[in-house]
Amino acid sequence: MTRTPLAPAAFPVPAGRARTVLCAVAIASCVPYLGLKTAWIAGSRTGIPDGSALLDNRALMAVANSITVLMDGAVIVLALLLVQAWGRRVPAWLLAAPMWTAGGLLLPIMVGFPVQLLVGAFTGAEAERSTSEPFLDEWVFGVVYSGFIVQGLALGTLFVLYARERWNHVWRGRIWDLPTAAIGRTLKVTAVAAAVLALFPATMRLLWACGATTGLSEARIEERTADFYVLEGISVLFVFIAVAGALMLAFRRGPALPLKAPLAMAWLGSGAVGCWGIWLLIAAVLPAGEEGGRGSGLMALTYAVGMIVGLLVATGTASFLRRRGA
Numbered sequence: 001m002t003r004t005p006l007a008p009a010a011f012p013v014p015a016g017r018a019r020t021v022l023c024a025v026a027i028a029s030c031v032p033y034l035g036l037k038t039a040w041i042a043g044s045r046t047g048i049p050d051g052s053a054l055l056d057n058r059a060l061m062a063v064a065n066s067i068t069v070l071m072d073g074a075v076i077v078l079a080l081l082l083v084q085a086w087g088r089r090v091p092a093w094l095l096a097a098p099m100w101t102a103g104g105l106l107l108p109i110m111v112g113f114p115v116q117l118l119v120g121a122f123t124g125a126e127a128e129r130s131t132s133e134p135f136l137d138e139w140v141f142g143v144v145y146s147g148f149i150v151q152g153l154a155l156g157t158l159f160v161l162y163a164r165e166r167w168n169h170v171w172r173g174r175i176w177d178l179p180t181a182a183i184g185r186t187l188k189v190t191a192v193a194a195a196v197l198a199l200f201p202a203t204m205r206l207l208w209a210c211g212a213t214t215g216l217s218e219a220r221i222e223e224r225t226a227d228f229y230v231l232e233g234i235s236v237l238f239v240f241i242a243v244a245g246a247l248m249l250a251f252r253r254g255p256a257l258p259l260k261a262p263l264a265m266a267w268l269g270s271g272a273v274g275c276w277g278i279w280l281l282i283a284a285v286l287p288a289g290e291e292g293g294r295g296s297g298l299m300a301l302t303y304a305v306g307m308i309v310g311l312l313v314a315t316g317t318a319s320f321l322r323r324r325g326a
Contacts, residue, residue, distance in 0.1 A: 019083045019158060026079040026154035029147045030072050036144065037065045037072070047140040054135070060286070071105075074098055075151055082158040092167075099159055100314060104271025105279070106152035112234050113145040116227045123226055170324050171263050175248065176255035182324045183250060190316030191246035194309045201277075201306040202239045204298070209233040215298030235276070239309065242269025246313045249320055266317045274310020277303045 039046050040054075041062050048054050054061055078098060081087035087095075207214055209232035213221050220228075245265025248254050254262070281303040284295025295303075 019161065022154045022158050023079045023083045026151055026158065027076050029150035029154065030075055032143050032147045033072050034069060036140065037069045041065045041069070047137045049135075049137055052135050075102060075155060078102060079155055079158060082155075082162045087162070088166075096318070099155075100267065100271045101275055102155060103152070103159075103268060104273075104275030104310070106148055106155075107268055107272050108231070108234060108238065108276055109145055109148045110152045112231050113141075113149065115234065116230050119226050119230055167321075167325070170321055171258075171260040173259050174255065175252050175257050175259055175262065178249075178252055178259065182320065183252075184319055184323050186319035187246070187316040188250045190312040190319075191243075191250035194246055194312040194316070195243045197305055197312070198239050198243045198309045201273075201302045201309065202236050204302045205232045205235045205239075209236060215296055215302065217296040217299060220295065220299070235273075235306075238269050238272040239306065240269075241265045242273050242310060242313045245269055246316055250316065263317070263320075266313050270310045270313035270317065272310070273306050274314060277305075277307030277310055281307060 036047060040048070045055075078095075081090060081095065204215060208216065209229050211229070216224075242265065245262040245267075248257070248262035249266060280295075281300055284300040284303055
């Protein structure tokens with residue numbers, strides 16, 4: 001991303017009717033999630049059945065819900081930033097960091113939830129889920145995850161339109177057009193380190209996706225459903241996408257490909273692996289409401305290494321964008 005500030009005339013970003021509609025859709029899609037979370041903070045049990053683990057620690061639930069309210073509220077700020085004139089003056093890093101986080105958290109849901117529905121339709125996973133310990137009423141997942149998918153589509157489209165006008169020169173051309181000076185040592189080192197470290201979380205999550213129980217806590221083993229196997233398989237896919245994108249950029253593999261292909265792989269893949277690694281690591285180490293509910297040490301290690309892999313790829317990608325922009 002260029003270090004030279006762009007004048008508003010060189011970067012117009014007109015709002016336009018389409019962008020205004022997309023912004024409104026992104027904001028509206030936050031309402032169900034924010035409404036539920038706010039109600040839970042206030043003490044409501046809407047959508048929370050009796051026996052849910054969410055009722056075991058009310059104070060922790062209130063803190064967690066407050067944090068997620070702020071996170072989803074940031075989507076509203078980002079949507080406004082991408083269509084308003086003041087958004088043109090935001091430093092690149094101040095926009096890229098929350099967009100990377102938002103994309104990393106939303107993308108696995110956008111991919112995983114539809115796949116879960118398809119698997120459920122063909123295998124009867126709904127009946128399997130209903131026999132496990134209740135966590136949330138089924139309608140909550142449909143409402144919240146549908147809202148997340150709409151958020152991801154609307155916010156992602158707005159960001160692509162914004163980035164195309166502000167940073168289009170950064171990913172122009174094909175991989176074989178990259179000069180050596182645009183790559184740099186940082187990208188090569190982080191790409192190789194990420195590839196080596198990724199073997200561990202990719203292997204563990206592939207084992208879990210195939211039915212192995214190695215390293216899983218007792219509670220997680222009992223809670224496994226078709227949804228669990230789907231998400232673990234998708235997690236392995238995102239690890240591969242992130243590392244493959246970074247290696248293609250670092251060593252100019254696939255020379256005929258447009259540069260934006262490996263760049264998008266590294267950007268989106270690192271966000272999914274890194275952000276969900278952080279999120280799952282926090283969930284694994286937090287105190288659980290009942291014995292055995294906390295994640296095992298091997299689970300925490302798997303998520304922690306995944307987090308490091310995502311951050312390494314993101315660091316290398318950011319270094320590449322800075323050099324390319326300069």
